[in-house]
Amino acid sequence: MALRRLNRRQVLALGAASLASSLGARAQAPKSMRIGLVVPTRTGPGQVVSSMYEAVGEAARMGAILAGDEIGQNAELMGRELKVLLASAPTAEAATRSAQRLIATEKVFALVGGLGPGQARALSQVAEQRKVLFFNIGDPAPALRAEACSRYTFHVEASAAMYLDALADWFVRSSFRRWFFVYPKTPEGQGLYQRMIKALTVRHWGAREAGKATVAASQPDYSREIQSIRASGADVVMLLLNGEDQLAFLGQYESLGLSVPITAFPDPITQTRDFYSALRLAAPKTSAGYRATLWEATLDAYGARELNARFSERWGQVMDPSAWAAYESVKMLFEAASFGQTLEPSKLVAYLEKPQTVFDVHKGIGVSFRPWDHQLRQTLYLVKLNAQAQASVELSKRRAMAALVGELPAIYRPGTDPIERLDQLGDLKGDTRCRFK
């Protein structure tokens, strides 16, 4: 008998059905699940963080604790146990030590982290050596998804390519066609610039480069580059710089009186209300522009309102993206172990790689990991910083520092499946340089 050929939608539907039916009376999910969070956090009795990375690490810690409470309570209802163990690691070396300890002594089956320089790569290497899962929540670097990719590492943080595609999409659709790029004189900076050019040339006909300038890390004076922008006739400026350099550049840009809109690469530390406050101080007018984010505290659809509210009630803070990423990582790991009915690393990897394995991460669409580089397909958000906002510790004022403008890509477009829709952002299979061992 000839087999009937199934289309992609039917294959996915059958997969979802077999997944759901496996929840029935078959094998049992693990009784006890332990997950380790390794991030830089505040240490000692003080309330003040000593670096931007500690601030995002603190947010991640809060997100992981909330998930541990909520998902742990749910596990308890099902007769299971979920524990989230926390380790503070200010450096990549400390992250390696903490991860090794959590695996050896606490028997965690998965690590969550990757905030701070080198931490994601360090944790990815530990995960590869010790055969545990690692969910990267803070490093968008292309290399981690290419030559340094690992079978045991999955990326909840969006890739740089996804962020750049999202920004290109939004600005070009809004008639910003002539782009000026400012990027570091490093291989990483050059890589971001080239990927941005690809985003404009491959996907967006009509957009072009109006000019570019390379800068040194922590460069004290950007007046020459700013004059180049003035002379270029650009519609928009894209800063492919780190957070500190973005602040310095924007301060000087505003003082020289340019009005060409600026957007910037959304490194995790630049997606926080703390950073938005710093931007307001550095460049009160220029900072009130559009930025891309992984999560937004004012998102109020798809259960996001409720999640944001629970987080704010628990911590008195807005839910920054690293908090969301930590929360959803714990949730997805619990669900993978529960629905996959295993803690065995190779089986969990296989489960997570299946196209029919979808997760609900409060973004209104089923998300899944790309099997070729383990990047989570997901929507990103465009926010506009509020020109009238005041830097404040007050929750309502912190929330009001930015407002949601849109989601990228828009998910309410009937007729395409979620994978096709979400694969509008980032590198597809044909582009990947990842080769899992």
Add this chain to the structure above:
Amino acid sequence: MGGLKRGLILAGAIGILAFSSVSRVQQKSPTYRAFVSNEYGASITVIDVATDSVIGTIPVAGRPGEVRPRGMAVSPDGKTIYVAVSDFLPKIETPEDKIVAIDVASNKVIAEYRIGTNPERVAVSPDGSQLWASNENAAKGTGFDLKTKQILDSFPTGVEPEGVAVSPDGRFVYITGETSHTVTVVDAKGLKLVKHFLVGNRPRHVVFSPDGSRAYISAEIGGTVSVVDTAQHRVIQTIPLGLDSRIVELALSPDGKRLFAAGGGTNAIYVIDTATNKLIKAVKERMGRRPWGVAVTPDGKKIYTADGLSDSVSVIDAASLSVVKKIAAGRGPHSVVIGVVR
């Protein structure tokens, strides 16, 4: 047979026909009204099912955008509509967190009940004596006695409980947990927690078959309907509708033979044969945008949908399974139920 005899028989038949038509007039056949909760308009749109025209709008509060009516239920006699109302501040219990009762005949609000914080959906027991609400941000399901006007008890559920239904024998309450993909089973008579079990990804709504042997649970992110054996509280089959379907509300035809699932992601109503659990048709042509709510008239002739993004109600003819009319509703229709005027 002689002519006289034939004449008497004919006269008798006419007499019977005449009597029965008088009887129908005297008993007056029931009329149906569709009630649509407008989440962002803070109102309920009332539609006359016979003419498919809007005959009224009931304000739930004077503050659109601050107060949100969402899930609804109908009393067993069809005369009362219960609406779950809350505000947009899910973690703070306010006076707006309540169940509003509306008299179908007069379209008037006749009572308000407080059944815990942040109620998202509500269900009525088959004898009409109990209400059950899903308290979304408290992760609880709460029972309420309509005679004593007292809360019966609250039970822990999965995270973000939403769908709630009482079995036709009044014994069990099922409450879905959106974020935890669970269903919580409560013994409604003994007021005891029975169990929790896993279903599809992000379960939004639950309905029982008329004979109570099956429950159907929609999974929005999973794009599936879980078929549950209610004797064992166990998923026995999963009906795939596609990951893009993003189904929310479910409704059964009065005979239980057809299940209708509102596909918010595809602007479709999925029609399932419950004997085979196979898809019969996805009604898409002329549908409104993002249908979340769906209800069937008690005579089984029409299906109404609440279309959240087009601020409309689509009317589907059950025989042809085609959209026959679109009706303007308020802002952000969430759910729809059918009330009866007798």
